[in-house]
Amino acid sequence: METIGIWLASLLTICILTFLYKDNPLYKFAEHLFVGISAAYWAAYSFHNILRPNLIQPLFIEGDLRFVVALALGIMMLMRLAPRAGWLSRWPLAFIVGTYSGYYFITYLQTNAVEQVRATLIPFVQVVSWRVFFRDPGLMTFLNAIAVPVMVIGVITGIIYFFFSREHKGVFGGLAKTGIWFLMVAFGASFGYTVMARISLLIGRMLFILRDWLGVIS
Amino acid sequence: MSIVERLEKLDRRLIFVLILLAVVIPLVRPIGFKIEVSEPVQQLYEAIESLNPGSRVIISCDYDPSTMPEIYPMNQALARHCFSRDLKIVGMGLWPQGVPLGQASMEQAAEEYGKSYGVDYVNLGFKAGGIVVVSSVAENIPATYPQDYAGRPVSELPIMDGVRNFDNIELIISLSAGDPGVREWVMIGQGRYGKTVGAGVTAVSAPAFYPYLQAGQLVGMMGGMKGAAEYEILMEGTGTASRGMDAQSVAHGLIIFFILFANFFYLVGRRKMPWKR
Numbered sequence: 001m002e003t004i005g006i007w008l009a010s011l012l013t014i015c016i017l018t019f020l021y022k023d024n025p026l027y028k029f030a031e032h033l034f035v036g037i038s039a040a041y042w043a044a045y046s047f048h049n050i051l052r053p054n055l056i057q058p059l060f061i062e063g064d065l066r067f068v069v070a071l072a073l074g075i076m077m078l079m080r081l082a083p084r085a086g087w088l089s090r091w092p093l094a095f096i097v098g099t100y101s102g103y104y105f106i107t108y109l110q111t112n113a114v115e116q117v118r119a120t121l122i123p124f125v126q127v128v129s130w131r132v133f134f135r136d137p138g139l140m141t142f143l144n145a146i147a148v149p150v151m152v153i154g155v156i157t158g159i160i161y162f163f164f165s166r167e168h169k170g171v172f173g174g175l176a177k178t179g180i181w182f183l184m185v186a187f188g189a190s191f192g193y194t195v196m197a198r199i200s201l202l203i204g205r206m207l208f209i210l211r212d213w214l215g216v217i218s
Numbered sequence: 219m220s221i222v223e224r225l226e227k228l229d230r231r232l233i234f235v236l237i238l239l240a241v242v243i244p245l246v247r248p249i250g251f252k253i254e255v256s257e258p259v260q261q262l263y264e265a266i267e268s269l270n271p272g273s274r275v276i277i278s279c280d281y282d283p284s285t286m287p288e289i290y291p292m293n294q295a296l297a298r299h300c301f302s303r304d305l306k307i308v309g310m311g312l313w314p315q316g317v318p319l320g321q322a323s324m325e326q327a328a329e330e331y332g333k334s335y336g337v338d339y340v341n342l343g344f345k346a347g348g349i350v351v352v353s354s355v356a357e358n359i360p361a362t363y364p365q366d367y368a369g370r371p372v373s374e375l376p377i378m379d380g381v382r383n384f385d386n387i388e389l390i391i392s393l394s395a396g397d398p399g400v401r402e403w404v405m406i407g408q409g410r411y412g413k414t415v416g417a418g419v420t421a422v423s424a425p426a427f428y429p430y431l432q433a434g435q436l437v438g439m440m441g442g443m444k445g446a447a448e449y450e451i452l453m454e455g456t457g458t459a460s461r462g463m464d465a466q467s468v469a470h471g472l473i474i475f476f477i478l479f480a481n482f483f484y485l486v487g488r489r490k491m492p493w494k495r
Contacts, residue, residue, distance in 0.1 A: 020234045031408045095417040111409040119433035190425045197421035199469045200443040204287025206241050
């Protein structure tokens with residue numbers, strides 16, 4: 001059974017990769033198969049892992065009537081499919097948006113804004129890092145020593161770039177331009193990481209084909 | 219036709235073939251490039267090393283098979299590390315497909331270190347809800363997960379004896395391929411409850427989590443296949459991640475060459491054909 005699975009997975013991988021040559025029936029077959037299986041998988045998974053334990057079990061088997069509200073909201077959400085009763089779906093949507101906004105607001109602000117600002121409120125000159133640099137001069141120790149000033153300058157100039165209520169001219173324009181440079185470096189790092197992620201996926205597939213299917217590598 | 223015009227009309231499929239060769243050849247004939255361990259990975263490793271035997275670690279498998287080449291090696295290395303230090307793993311997943319992957323990695327490591335299910339590790343399974351599940355786990359683990367992934371009551375598992383909430387968990391590690399994942403564990407686990415949180419993330423999302431690392435909200439982090447390979451090196455072994463790093467390096471070198479080559483000929487072409495400026 002495992003052998004059949006490995007053969008099937010390998011052949012479907014090759015079918016998908018044939019798209020790099022050009023669009024063809026093999027690719028279309030694998031694509032449609034994937035979409036169909038994914039839809040069936042998620043439908044079954046949603047029923048068994050979300051609907052059944054969170055609604056059917058407590059309401060219809062254990063008789064907990066509080067879940068009638070959840071059932072009603074669920075049915076109202078499905079009213080979106082009926083054009084004349086579509087407006088009913090706004091109520092459960094409002095419930096979801098309201099709940100999540102309330103839930104996320106404080107925690108998100110605390111974690112992603114307050115804590116990040118706090119992390120920049122540190123001494124501009126790190127005496128310990130400079131001491132380490134003078135004791136052991138090298139590229140890494142130097143980069144460690146200038147890390148905090150670079151981060152603080154990057155944060156401030158990056159924010160200045162996004163301040164559009166004043167024309168980017170003179171000193172202000174120069175700071176905004178510095179902010180662009182920091183943003184470019186950040187985008188470059190993101191691009192590099194993205195390349196690594198995509199190559200990793202190819203490596204994963206090639207390892208599977210060469211090791212598990214063809215047995216070329218151990 | 220000049221060389222610049224010829225290059226402009228080059229069949230892009232040639233690039234695909236070169237990338238394929240750059241990946242396949244190092245996999246078949248490894249080169250053995252040195253892998254340096256970065257500070258975030260070292261910090262995560264040390265966070266596990268500092269725990270006392272018997273401590274419980276949550277490993278949340280918030281990924282799916284599409285990111286397996288990057289995150290599954292992290293999962294395997296972490297499971298091995300925890301068992302080698304006699305730590306107990308409480309596995310779960312905010313992504314449904316992460317649960318069987320987490321189970322497979324724990325089973326494999328358990329076999330190597332002679333650990334048993336229910337005593338040394340447990341897989342609580344998947345619950346829909348993202349941040350709400352994390353909050354619920356923080357307050358009451360048995361109430362959130364009355365049964366494990368296979369439907370066994372968790373109250374019957376020795377590993378869960380005396381486990382009530384985050385107070386009984388020493389470290390949380392989220393292996394995440396997106397949302398819900400690291401962000402939710404940091405927001406609730408670290409932000410609200412002050413727990414130590416570590417992460418293993420895909421390369422695409424790694425830059426977004428460096429601010430958490432710098433602010434001390436994450437104790438350590440593995441980013442992409444490189445991070446997984448570094449952890450494998452720290453575990454003094456090799457795995458699929460370190461095996462793939464030669465291919466990764468060659469492919470990156472080739473892409474850097476393509477970028478320089480294309481920009482050079484673009485600039486040459488622009489000089490020769492001023493109307494393209």
